[in-house]
Amino acid sequence: MSKIRLGVLGGGGDSLIGVLHRVASSMYDRYEIVGGVFNPVHEENIEFAKQIGVNTDRVYEDFDTLIAEEIRKPKDERIEVVSVLTPNFLHFPMAKKLLENGFHVICEKPLTTSHNEAKELEALQKKHKAIFAVTYTYTGYPMVRHMKHMIAQGELGKIQKIDIQYYQGWINPVIHDPEVRKKVWRLDPKKAGISSCIGDIGTHAFQMTEYLTGMEVKYILSDLNTLYEDNSLDLDGTVLVRFSDTFKGIIRASQIATGEENGLTVAIYGQKGAYRWEQENPNYLYHLKDDEPRRVIKPGNAYTSDVSLDGTKLPGGHPEGIFDAMGNIYKGVAKALRNEKSFEGEYPNMNDGVRGMLFIEKVVESHKKGNIWLSLDNQ
Numbered sequence: 001m002s003k004i005r006l007g008v009l010g011g012g013g014d015s016l017i018g019v020l021h022r023v024a025s026s027m028y029d030r031y032e033i034v035g036g037v038f039n040p041v042h043e044e045n046i047e048f049a050k051q052i053g054v055n056t057d058r059v060y061e062d063f064d065t066l067i068a069e070e071i072r073k074p075k076d077e078r079i080e081v082v083s084v085l086t087p088n089f090l091h092f093p094m095a096k097k098l099l100e101n102g103f104h105v106i107c108e109k110p111l112t113t114s115h116n117e118a119k120e121l122e123a124l125q126k127k128h129k130a131i132f133a134v135t136y137t138y139t140g141y142p143m144v145r146h147m148k149h150m151i152a153q154g155e156l157g158k159i160q161k162i163d164i165q166y167y168q169g170w171i172n173p174v175i176h177d178p179e180v181r182k183k184v185w186r187l188d189p190k191k192a193g194i195s196s197c198i199g200d201i202g203t204h205a206f207q208m209t210e211y212l213t214g215m216e217v218k219y220i221l222s223d224l225n226t227l228y229e230d231n232s233l234d235l236d237g238t239v240l241v242r243f244s245d246t247f248k249g250i251i252r253a254s255q256i257a258t259g260e261e262n263g264l265t266v267a268i269y270g271q272k273g274a275y276r277w278e279q280e281n282p283n284y285l286y287h288l289k290d291d292e293p294r295r296v297i298k299p300g301n302a303y304t305s306d307v308s309l310d311g312t313k314l315p316g317g318h319p320e321g322i323f324d325a326m327g328n329i330y331k332g333v334a335k336a337l338r339n340e341k342s343f344e345g346e347y348p349n350m351n352d353g354v355r356g357m358l359f360i361e362k363v364v365e366s367h368k369k370g371n372i373w374l375s376l377d378n379q
């Protein structure tokens with residue numbers, strides 16, 4: 001079967017996330033990176049393409065040239081799907097033009113810098129019948145997929161509480177010096193959007209709550225912290241979430257949790273049991289019950305769900321991690337592009353991206369209006 005022709009925007013040698021997408025796309029031998037714009041400085045762009053073995057004929061000066069040149073090629077040679085791995089403010093213009101010109105898209109989160117932009121992309125995606133993934137990476141872990149599947153099967157009974165925490169500390173060493181903090185695009189509203197912490201990582205936590213439960217958060221109330229008056233974007237936030245009168249929870253996110261690395265943790269409690277899972281230790285899923293010792297569930301074992309096994313390449317006891325999680329998302333997109341049978345939730349989609357933007361906007365609004373409850377019903 002021919003490989004899917006993949007283009008990449010951003011994700012150059014200087015980037016954080018580029019390597020994750022490149023390795024993930026190659027993992028199941030489904031894609032070939034045939035071109036892109038890895039970097040806005042063309043010499044660096046070409047140099048990087050040579051380094052990773054991409055034909056420089058299809059490494060373009062800029063994004064507009066990529067579109068113009070690619071659509072002139074015959075359909076069976078043209079890039080089919082493009083990964084958008086640039087800073088947040090470029091997601092919308094890039095994804096919009098890609099959709100308008102008939103490309104499928106794999107876009108980094110947060111989808112855009114506003115809910116309105118996200119809704120515009122959603123309409124375009126529907127119009128062009130495009131495949132559109134938003135890479136909420138953590139949904140690719142086998143144990144996360146297993147949790148989702150088992151919760152849907154009723155393993156935990158009626159869900160009554162969710163507590164999702166995403167703590168990082170990397171902004172602590174940069175925030176206290178105004179000159180140093182100016183260099184960080186995640187703290188620049190023109191590049192990051194209206195939020196730093198909630199937009200960057202709170203949105204992962206929010207998506208995880210809806211992904212795992214299959215339910216939508218109805219109301220939120222938030223309290224944010226910017227630390228300094230001349231820093232406009234949040235660095236830390238606590239958000240109360242309410243699914244219903246009997247199912248409530250909390251999302252806690254921070255970029256100033258000193259010393260923390262990538263501490264995404266999930267605890268979800270139902271009438272019949274609970275799950276606990278930690279991103280930094282992703283191959284251990286804990287199942288808790290009243291009056292029983294807690295069980296440890298591990299990937300690659302026949303007792304796990306089919307969707308979990310489909311995302312595990314080796315037998316149990318061979319640890320797989322973040323690269324494999326993203327690889328599973330790319331695999332899900334490949335199945336969709338080739339019209340193959342797939343499991344539910346194999347890749348986070350446009351709806352996840354749009355809900356994520358609604359969440360970010362409402363969290364910032366709730367804080368600014370004096371920490372009030374706001375509805376998150378789809379608008």
Ligand SMILES: NC(=O)c1ccc[n+]([C@@H]2O[C@H](COP(=O)([O-])OP(=O)(O)OC[C@H]3O[C@@H](n4cnc5c(N)ncnc54)[C@H](O)[C@@H]3O)[C@@H](O)[C@H]2O)c1
Nearest residue numbers: 010011012015016017037038039040085086088108109137
């Ligand atoms: N899914 C996840 O877990 C996860 C993790 C990290 C980052 N991200 C997201 O990925 C995106 C990129 O984050 P990052 O940390 O890799 O950023 P980064 O600043 O490290 O890298 C950005 C890359 O984009 C390139 N770039 C900038 N402008 C460009 C343009 N006009 N054309 C082409 N390339 C351009 C830069 O040269 C660089 O290679 C962000 O939206 C971020 O939220 C997601």
